[in-house]
Amino acid sequence: ISYLVMFAYISVTLGDAPQLSSCIVSSK
Numbered sequence: 001i002s003y004l005v006m007f008a009y010i011s012v013t014l015g016d017a018p019q020l021s022s023c024i025v026s027s028k
Helices: 002-014 017-027
Strands: none
Touching: none
16 A cells, blocks of 8 residues: 555656556556
């Protein structure tokens, strides 16, 4: 759950959820 919270926090901070999500998926 820590990872999820971290992801949400970063997403809100950067204000670029779509791009960040794409980066995370690509990394995986």
